[in-house]
Amino acid sequence: MAATLESSVEDPLRNFVRVLEKRDGTVLRLQQYGSGGVGCVVWDAAIVLSKYLETPEFSGDGAHALSRRSVLELGSGTGAVGLMAATLGADVVVTDLEELQDLLKMNINMNEHLVTGSIQAKVLKWGEEIEDLSSPPDYILMADCIYYEESLEPLLKTLKDLSGFETCIICCYEQRTMGKNPEIEKKYFEKSPS
Numbered sequence: 001m002a003a004t005l006e007s008s009v010e011d012p013l014r015n016f017v018r019v020l021e022k023r024d025g026t027v028l029r030l031q032q033y034g035s036g037g038v039g040c041v042v043w044d045a046a047i048v049l050s051k052y053l054e055t056p057e058f059s060g061d062g063a064h065a066l067s068r069r070s071v072l073e074l075g076s077g078t079g080a081v082g083l084m085a086a087t088l089g090a091d092v093v094v095t096d097l098e099e100l101q102d103l104l105k106m107n108i109n110m111n112e113h114l115v116t117g118s119i120q121a122k123v124l125k126w127g128e129e130i131e132d133l134s135s136p137p138d139y140i141l142m143a144d145c146i147y148y149e150e151s152l153e154p155l156l157k158t159l160k161d162l163s164g165f166e167t168c169i170i171c172c173y174e175q176r177t178m179g180k181n182p183e184i185e186k187k188y189f190e191k192s193p194s
């Protein structure tokens, strides 16, 4: 930890925290890294999806719709979306590649005082097996995960393998108009589980 603090003093952009204010006034704090893979920062789609989970659409007149429901997040990055769901009462598994596990665990630790459900981090590389996920989750959440052409088929396989008839998949992404992005997006919607 001391090394992290020292390095952030030397280069303040190496580690920086994104703050996500909740409707109830509490604040999620998300550690980011200034260098590393795309998962090391909070993407706009994660903010949008997190805020969407707080809308009245999910709270109705009683308990929050995510309360005590199982939630699996794919490509969690910093874990912003999964953490928001866990503070709304969901039992969450945030997943990403091996190299994101330390950041995910750090962000879980930093925000555990706000969690009213539960949250744990696991390795899940799309297209491969995940251990200890016995039954299909109630919800699968994804923020900004459909922009890699090479990982589209593995992602679709994971969605098909892990979802059940009752699973609600919520996918939030930034619509990108450059390069192959429109084609990838179209392919995702043609092939994703309905």
Ligand SMILES: C[S@@+](CC[C@H](N)C(=O)[O-])C[C@H]1O[C@@H](n2cnc3c(N)ncnc32)[C@H](O)[C@@H]1O
Pocket (backbone or CB within 6 Å): 037, 038, 039, 040, 041, 042, 043, 044, 045, 046, 047, 074, 075, 076, 077, 078, 079, 080, 096, 097, 100, 124, 125, 126, 142, 143, 144, 145, 148, 151, 154
């Ligand atoms: C653009 S980032 C979005 C991160 C986070 N959901 C957000 O919106 O802030 C895409 C995420 O997908 C993850 N990812 C990319 N390819 C993956 C794969 N083949 N298997 C699992 N995760 C992958 C990356 O590690 C990264 O965290």
